Amino acid sequence: MVSSSADALVRLDLNNPVFQAHLLGLQKPERHAALNTLNKIRQLTWNQLYRDGGLKWEKISGIKLPPDxxxxxxxxxxxxxxxxxxxxxDFIRLLTVAPDHDSTYGRK
Incomplete structure (x- = not known):
């Protein structure tokens, strides 16, 4: 992982094919809302992202992660x-858009 400052602007990585399929598969109003959120994120610093109550940035625990x-x-x-x-x-690497809250955390 590359080191960076908490005061650096968040840079978006939207290149994950699964994320792209999920994003582009959203209905138009939801897709526009998602794009507005992504536009907001790219204007924030990492400190601002962590503290933003609307984004509800939360660590997902209990899953096995790749070493990197x-x-x-x-x-x-x-x-x-x-x-x-x-x-x-400085990058946020986006992976998926979950169809509902529970599936984000691997629950049924």
């Missing part, structure tokens, strides 16, 4: 959906 990833997080990307992501230096 310290933690997986969930964040609110629309009112009804959460995305999963991890931090890699």
């Amino acid at each position: 990833i310290d933690a997986i997080y969930s964040l609110r990307i629309t009112q009804s959906r959460r995305a999963t992501a991890y931090r890699d230096g």
Whole structure:
């Protein structure tokens, strides 16, 4: 993982094909809400992202991680959906958009 400052602006990585399929598969109003959230995130510093109450940045525990990833997080990307992501230096690497809250955490 690349080191970075908590005061650095968050940089978006939207290149994960699973994330792209989930994002582009959303209905138009939800897709627009998700894009608005992503636009908001790219204007924040990491400190601001961590503290933003609307995004509800939360660490997901109890899952096995690859050795190069310290933690997986969930964040609110629309009112009804959460995305999963991890931090890699100044980048937020987006992984999925969950269809509901429980599936974000691997619950049924």
